[in-house]
Amino acid sequence: MAEPYLVVEHLTKVYERGHVVALKDVSFEVQKGEFLVIIGLSGSGKSTLLRCINRLIEPTKGRIFIDGVEITRLSPRQMRRFRRKIGMIFQHFNLIKRATVMTNVLTGRLGYNPTWKTLLGLFPRSDRELALRNLERVGLLEKAYVRADELSGGQQQRVGIARALMQQPELLLADEPVSALDPATSHSVMQYIEQMNREDGVTVLASLHFLSLARRYGTRIIALKDGELVFDGAPEEIDDRKFKEIYGEEAEEVEIR
Amino acid sequence: MTIYSTFKTDPARLRRRLLALLLDWMSWGYVAYGVMYFLNDYWWRIPLERFYTTLTLPPWGWPAAVLGTLAMAILCELTGYSLGERALKLEVKEERPLTKEEFLMGRAAGKPFWRTQWGVMAVLLLALTVALGWHIVKIDLEALFRPSRRAREMLGEIFPPDFRYFLVPDPAFELRGVPYSILNLMVITVFMALLATVLGAAVALPLSFFGARNIMGFSPVGWLVYGVVRGFFNVFRSIETMLWAVVFAIWIRWGSPLAGIMALTIHTIAALGKLYSEQVEGIDPGPVEAVVAAGGSRLEVIRYAVLPQVVPSFWAFTLYRWDINVRMSTVIALVGGGGIGDMLFYYKNEGEWALLGAVVATIVAVVWAMDYLSGRLRERIV
Amino acid sequence: MAPRYPEAFVHEKPEWTVWNRIADFLYFGLGNLRKHLSIALLDMGGIAILWILTSYVIIRLSTGEIGYTLVPWWAFGLGVAEAAALWESFGRSFGHRVARVELRRVDGGDPALHQRFAYWLLWHVSVLPLVGLLFSPPLHERASGLALRPFTMEGRTPKPWWRTSTGIYVAWLMGVALLAAISVTISWEDLVRLFTRAGTTAKFWRSFFSPDTSIILKTVRALIVTVFMAMTATAFAVMVAVPLSFLAARNLMRGLIGRSIYTVIRVTMSIIRSIEPVVWAIFFLVWVRVELAPFAGMLALFVHSVSDLTKLYAERLESIDPGLIEAITATGANRLQVLRYAVIPQIVNPYISFTLYRWDINIRMATVVGVVGGGGIGQALFFYLKGNLWTQAGTVMLFIIALVWAIDYLSARLRAKLA
């Protein structure tokens, strides 16, 4: 088997305040080009895991390798450079609400441009062209100069995707990208992410709440329960028993189409 | 030409346009004022004190100034974005389709503000204000950084403060024949604030319902009562507590705590009344409908649908007001309102800086404690 | 007393040193101490205030003097502590209510009387010397078989709070506080004057309808000075307060040095804010020459505005959405870029809005500051009042009201636009 793209070894995260163990000794590997879905109950540590991978949160113990680089050893400065290759999209989109869509998308290039220029809002022509291309790709070209808070939820998430695309990432972290959206919009957003995965070969790690979405889009699923890895396998392997194990005895599967 | 086309089309827009023009005119008038001011100061050498009374303009000067500024304003309107247009959100976007290049470089989002004319105007006005302010207020950095001998004396004495009279009354300081200690006066001051807040809130509470549009309904009587109550709130609110204290100090007597309490109370009624009634106007109409549907009278509506919704914010506003009243009551003595301010100004006049320091320190401690307390309570309530 | 460390930690770190134990004891012990002590202090403070106010009323009404305790200070201290102990042991005290806890048996049942009694006796040896509180649970709780549990309404019939001991406390407190306040601030003669001498102000009100036209130009001049005092003070205050606010925001100032800077700035600012601009004006009038009255007034407003704006700005900074910061950081942006693209867009409008609000306040304050000699229209008013020139004073007041009203309206409109 080829060298795995992402390796997580014995990852543990303890939040000092409240003494919560959000992740307990989690280890797994991800091959290049995989679409890995993370499932688990609320509070099981999905967000924490994703944020540890680009070190928005500092892990307490354990090591993480991306493409052979041990990112848990990088200095803050090196980590910033490394983050350019890791795109991220969020449950609540996290856009600059008062700025135009164009500005929001261009922030994806912050890491590639000199600081003084970006502080003045000057981005090179090539970046602007790229931004328009990416907006076209997510079907929002006409909205380029509309304020971000004037868009609907689904459109805002697509702006988030365009922002991640600007980084020309190798890895995409998606933290519940569709939880705030209705079912139909969810699928359209998930399809853009799938497209990134298929066409650009971006490795995707997405946390999802709905098992049906996970089965439909994931090539592999891992499940967390109270910070522990309780399942790692193909989507088809999750049967009723497994489901109850992950979500608890009383859980009932909900379909989303 | 843009003006002409809008003249024809839309009367509401026309009104806004005229308003925008007025704003521009006023801002240019301000610029003209500034220019005159500096001409007076530097060129004609007329003492500033006389500038406003002896108007050094030739007879044609006034019409010229008025027409000149008007012309500038119209010019602004015609050439591009003016400050007034911008303020009223009237800017005219170009209708022609953008070229690809313009679209790419963000032309559609508008120019960055410093390159538009209204931006230039805004910066100009700001700079003018600071420059004018510098002269009118007589800012003198030398005086600030090279303090007088008296100031150095004061600094030398004020630290450490002298708490000799914190518990023991100061025999030299008497109010109507009774000597007071700092503690005693401070307690009285806090009591003044307490009484004013309680009285003010007690009056403002019922009044606020008469000042709420949704409670008063739309009958002529309702309108009248609403108008009178709201008018009362607005007028009395814009008369500062200190000015009220002046009135009551004449009325009752100079230095009477009652004068201070009355002043604080009146302002509290007006300020709280406005806040309360705005809160009442902002309630969720759902519960009101429910009570009305169940056959409730107007009083029952207030009791069961309105009060439960507004009580927490009423408390928060009252606590906030309590805070303000404590601060105010410490200095209201300045205009004859009584309280610890009497001692403060007495020591200041006597030049007893060390004792003054103790008074100020006490005020700081009490105001700070009350601020903290009311802040914590408000956090809990909301 | 096993510290409740997460399993993973205990698992990975078996080598417990003595120092670890001491550190744990202090960490958990001090947390416990803080919690219990704050309850005890609240109760004792509450009772002390009640006692003082009651004595104040009694002394005031019986002798006309001012006094605070009726009994010697040591007796007062003992009484307060004892009352607090009784309240905490045999009822649900004010402190319990604030901390949202109640006294229950360890197994969750209602405490028996003898347990409460034991709790009360042990309270003295455990809470007063403080050592008992270092343990978790505290010694007196452990020995009496009781514990402070989070309060629940489960299985109870609701009882309105005003019919509990706290209700009695609050009613009593309000009663004596009002009595004390009235007894010391309001004298009978003053009250009589309030109702009989309203006529003395008639001249004053009349001038509102027939203002003295001869002083209008002079008044306008003073008005302009006042407006510019407020404007320059606000403008300069913004320049200082904006950078300061970043240093005074808890979420931006991390680490030991950051926290110390934060604390120093916050404390300084709250002290400065506690001193009214009028007092600052007195100070600055001595500092700069008296001929520079408007400058001194401006400085007073400036100092007060800086502290107020810093607080308002910093609080706004503390409540910004951390999600956007995460998002921009995740693109590989550095600190400055995060500031520019994640922080500033979120604060521009609130900052402008706060500034307008402060400008409005400064206009009001500028009129008041003038009264102590800080220049502008307030000084004019004071001049006429001192000379008993009621008509002129009324005219000046008319101008002040008009100005304040106009600025209030303008600033409210502008702020509504920004929101």
Ligand SMILES: Nc1ncnc2c1ncn2[C@@H]1O[C@H](COP(=O)(O)OP(=O)(O)OP(=O)(O)O)[C@@H](O)[C@H]1O
């Ligand atoms: N900043 C923090 N400080 C302390 N504890 C935290 C913090 N962030 C998260 N936690 C805790 O860590 C655990 C895992 O949280 P996390 O947000 O990773 O869960 P999640 O699986 O993403 O849940 P959700 O589906 O609700 O988003 C939770 O118990 C949570 O309370």
Ligand SMILES: [Mg+2]
């Ligand atoms: Mg999450």
